[in-house]
Amino acid sequence: xxxxxxxxxxxxxxxxxxxxxxxxxxxxxxxxxxxxxxxxxxxxxxxxxxxxxxxxxxxxxxxxxxxxxxxxxxxxxxxxxxxxxxxxxxxxxxxxxxxxxxxxxxxxxxxxxxxxxxxxxxxxxxxxxxxxxxxxxxxxxxxxxxxxxxxxxxxxxxxxxxxxxxxxxxxxxxxxxxxxxxxxxxxxxxxxxxxxxxxxxxxxxxxxxxxxxxxxxxxxxxxxxxxxxxxxxxxxxxxxxxxxxxxxxxxxxxxxxxxxxxxxxxxxxxxxxxxxxxxxxxxxxxxxxxxxxxxxxxxxxxxxxxxxxxxxxxxxxxxxxxxxxxxxxxxxxxxxxxxxxxxxxxxxxxxxxxxxxxxxxxxxxxxxxxxxxxxxxxxxxxxxxxxxxxxxxxxxxxxxxxxxxxxxxxxxxxxxxxxxxxxxxxxxxxxxxxxxxxxxxxxxxxxxxxxxxxxxxxxxxxxxxxxxxxxxxxxxxxxxxxxxxxxxxxxxxxxxxxxxxxxxxxxxxxxxxx
Numbered sequence: 001x002x003x004x005x006x007x008x009x010x011x012x013x014x015x016x017x018x019x020x021x022x023x024x025x026x027x028x029x030x031x032x033x034x035x036x037x038x039x040x041x042x043x044x045x046x047x048x049x050x051x052x053x054x055x056x057x058x059x060x061x062x063x064x065x066x067x068x069x070x071x072x073x074x075x076x077x078x079x080x081x082x083x084x085x086x087x088x089x090x091x092x093x094x095x096x097x098x099x100x101x102x103x104x105x106x107x108x109x110x111x112x113x114x115x116x117x118x119x120x121x122x123x124x125x126x127x128x129x130x131x132x133x134x135x136x137x138x139x140x141x142x143x144x145x146x147x148x149x150x151x152x153x154x155x156x157x158x159x160x161x162x163x164x165x166x167x168x169x170x171x172x173x174x175x176x177x178x179x180x181x182x183x184x185x186x187x188x189x190x191x192x193x194x195x196x197x198x199x200x201x202x203x204x205x206x207x208x209x210x211x212x213x214x215x216x217x218x219x220x221x222x223x224x225x226x227x228x229x230x231x232x233x234x235x236x237x238x239x240x241x242x243x244x245x246x247x248x249x250x251x252x253x254x255x256x257x258x259x260x261x262x263x264x265x266x267x268x269x270x271x272x273x274x275x276x277x278x279x280x281x282x283x284x285x286x287x288x289x290x291x292x293x294x295x296x297x298x299x300x301x302x303x304x305x306x307x308x309x310x311x312x313x314x315x316x317x318x319x320x321x322x323x324x325x326x327x328x329x330x331x332x333x334x335x336x337x338x339x340x341x342x343x344x345x346x347x348x349x350x351x352x353x354x355x356x357x358x359x360x361x362x363x364x365x366x367x368x369x370x371x372x373x374x375x376x377x378x379x380x381x382x383x384x385x386x387x388x389x390x391x392x393x394x395x396x397x398x399x400x401x402x403x404x405x406x407x408x409x410x411x412x413x414x415x416x417x418x419x420x421x422x423x424x425x426x427x428x429x430x431x432x433x434x435x436x437x438x439x440x441x442x443x444x445x446x447x448x449x450x451x452x453x454x455x456x457x458x459x460x461x462x463x464x465x466x467x468x469x470x471x472x473x474x475x476x477x478x479x480x481x482x483x484x485x486x487x488x489x490x491x492x493x494x495x496x497x498x499x500x501x502x503x504x505x506x507x508x509x510x511x512x513x514x
Contacts, residue, residue, distance in 0.1 A: 001025050004102075006109045006124070008035045010310035011102075013207045013302075019127060020099035020204060026124045028109060028117070035111025036120055039318040043114035046324055047073070047189045054326050055193045055316050056114075064415075077192030078158065084151035084196055085161060087136030092149065094164065096430075097132050099204025100146070101153050103309075104195065110312035113194040114324070119185050122157055129180040130166030131156065133173065141411060142332035142422030145313070146201035149423070154195040159184030190316075198313045202335045205426035206305050209342060210298060212433050212498075216440060217295055218513050219502045220349055221257035223443040224287040226465055227356040228262065230450035232367050233280040235259060235268045243288065250295030253514035255288035260510040266460035267451070281365075283355035290352045294345040295514075301338035308335060332422030336405035339425035346432045347394075347401035350439040354394045357387055357443045360450050368457070373449050373480070380483045383446050386490060390442040393435045400432045441493040444502065448472055449480050456480075464509040471505035472496060 002022060004015045007029040018024035028036075046053045052067040059066040059076070068076050105123045108115045126133075133156035139148020155161035159174035177184055185191075228235065238259040243252045262268055279285060316326045361383055363371040374382030404425035410417040448469050451461045461469075473479060475496045477489050496502060507513060 003027055005029050006102075006106055007032050008110050010110070010312075011106045012309060013210070013305060016099055016102060016204060016207045016309075017211055019102040020095040020208065023098075023130065026102065026105065026127045028120060028124060032109040032111070032120070033117045036109065036115060036117040039111045039114045040116050042318050042322050042324065043190050053316075053324060056189045056324065073189050074187065077187035077189070080192040080196065081151050081154045081158060081187070082160070084147050085155045087139035087148040087152055089137035092135040092137060093430075094132050095208065096201065096205055097135050097149075097153065098127065099208065100135070100149060100201045101127055101133075103200035103204055104150060104153065104198055106309070107198055107200070107312045107314060108194065112312040112317045112319070113314045114190045114318050115194050116188065116191065119157070119187070119191055119195075122182060122185050125180075125182050126156065126177075129176075129182065131173070131176050131180065131182075132164040134162040134164065134170060137427065140201060140423035141409065141416075141419035142199070142202055142336055142405075142424070143330065143419035144315070144412075144416055145197040145199065145330045146332075146423050147196050149201045150196045150198060154192065157185045157195070158187065194314050197315050197330050199308065199330065199332045199335050199422065200313075202332055202339065202422040202426040203305065203308050205430055206301065206335055206339055206342075207309075209339075209426075209429050209433050210302055210305060212437075213294075213298055213342065213346065215500050215503065216346075216433070216436055216497070217254075217291060217298065217349070218257065219444075219497050219500075220291055220353060220440050221254050221287075221513070222261055222464075222468065222502050222506055223353065223440055223447055224284075224291065224356065225258040225261035226447035226451060226468065227360060227443060228258070228280070228284050228287070229265050229267045229461060229465060230360060230369070230447050230454060231280070231284060231356075232267055232269070232454075233284045235262045235265070237280070237285050238262070238288065248292055248296055250297075250299070251288050251292030253295060254291040257510075257513045258288060260513065261464045261506055262462050263464070263510070265462035265465065267454055267462075281355075281359060283352050283359065287352065287356075290348060294349050297341055297345040301342055304334055304338045332420035333405065336420040336422030336425045339422060339429050340401075340403040340405050343397075343425070343429045343432045344401045344403075346429075346436045347397040350394045350397045350436050353439050353443045354387070354390045357383075357390055357446045360446045361387055366450070369450055369453060373446060373453065375480065375482045382483070383449070383486075386442050386445065386486055389490070390439055393439050397432055397435050397439070400428045400435075404428060437498045438490075438494050441490060441497045444468075444472070444497060445477065445490060445493045448477075452479050464506045467509050468502060468505045471501060475501060
């Protein structure tokens with residue numbers, strides 16, 4: 001099994017995905033254990049002093065003015081976890097919770113939180129045992145950390161609350177810990193607060209969304225090329241010299257992808273209308289500009305994610321010179337903004353994708369294809385309602401593109417009077433990414449059927465297109481013919497796209513795509 005070693009200097013997106021989705025084993029490095037011990041000594045020294053220190057010997061948030069006596073501090077740390085584990089709604093996905101736990105461990109291991117090495121090791125033990133705390137949809141405002149989600153995870157460390165075992169069964173966390181020989185932690189000064197105060201949930205969802213969107217953007221370049229081909233469009237608009245004079249890197253990459261997919265096509269440039277086209281419609285001609293702008297948005301979001309992966313987010317933090325200082329680094333604005341930005345880009349990609357599908361189905365704009373790509377139009381409806389489904393998905397994508405980060409609802413008696421709503425931005429982006437995969441799958445389904453109908457007209461598609469059709473049919477997605485139950489075909493096309501099958505099918509022909 002792959003092992004991820006957590007040190008003091010952050011982690012990588014690849015490691016997050018390996019733990020969240022690949023169940024990679026987690027180990028603490030020797031330098032992380034040493035840093036944890038050194039920071040804990042500083043916290044213990046401060047705890048012994050009569051002066052109040054936030055998070056060590058005081059209450060929290062709007063209750064920070066109360067000095068807590070030593071005999072009540074363990075209870076204080078337990079209480080913050082119990083009271084903050086106030087999430088509601090559906091369960092959050094297992095991969096999100098594992099990313100959340102791993103990223104919190106990453107910050108703890110930095111040596112800036114004052115958590116004891118044993119607590120950090122127990123966090124790793126839960127991940128390695130496949131124990132996943134039950135976390136609920138609602139409870140984070142994306143400021144002062146993803147408080148409720150992280151609290152449910154900390155509650156499981158204490159042997160309380162519910163968790164899912166490696167067999168998928170939800171049981172009391174204490175039972176699961178005992179079954180795996182894990183001793184629940186007894187929190188001491190600052191530790192409860194340190195386990196809750198991070199942007200880990202929204203960051204984990206950002207990292208996984210970036211990985212999924214990279215696959216979808218390359219897949220969307222391929223389906224755009226197939227639609228251009230099926231519509232007998234021109235590939236001259238993809239020439240490198242045209243994109244060099246507007247040098248956005250994503251645009252150039254998308255145009256190059258499309259051009260390589262179309263290499264050797266016998267369909268491009270044919271105009272079978274009585275009035276030949278001078279230019280293709282925007283949804284065809286401007287695909288590299290729209291897809292490319294989304295690619296550049298991904299690149300910016302990845303830069304923000306990398307900075308967060310190198311960060312230690314907590315309040316207060318232990319500094320190398322021994323100071324323990326309050327700060328506002330837990331505010332989720334940097335992550336929330338890019339989560340919303342990605343939702344906007346994904347919605348626009350879904351929108352232009354649907355327009356090409358609609359064009360393929362309209363006999364007045366498809367340049368010789370049958371209505372709705374039907375076998376016997378009138379008797380058969382063809383892909384009419386597949387486009388309805390795609391349009392419904394696009395409509396929801398537009399609603400999901402409304403920024404969450406533009407909102408703020410004050411909390412904690414106005415102490416936390418401006419919040420990021422980054423968790424909400426991340427949750428809606430996950431929905432948007434799922435919808436985008438379905439939208440691309442519908443275009444793939446329509447474009448491959450249209451290309452096969454062109455082949456019946458005596459036109460030869462590009463070698464890469466033929467490879468896509470062969471792989472899609474092998475995946476159980478049927479080709480042209482009389483009407484049939486469409487939902488299974490569309491679901492299979494969606495699974496094919498999400499798994500990277502579309503990219504894998506063309507790259508042996510085109511070489512690696514961007």
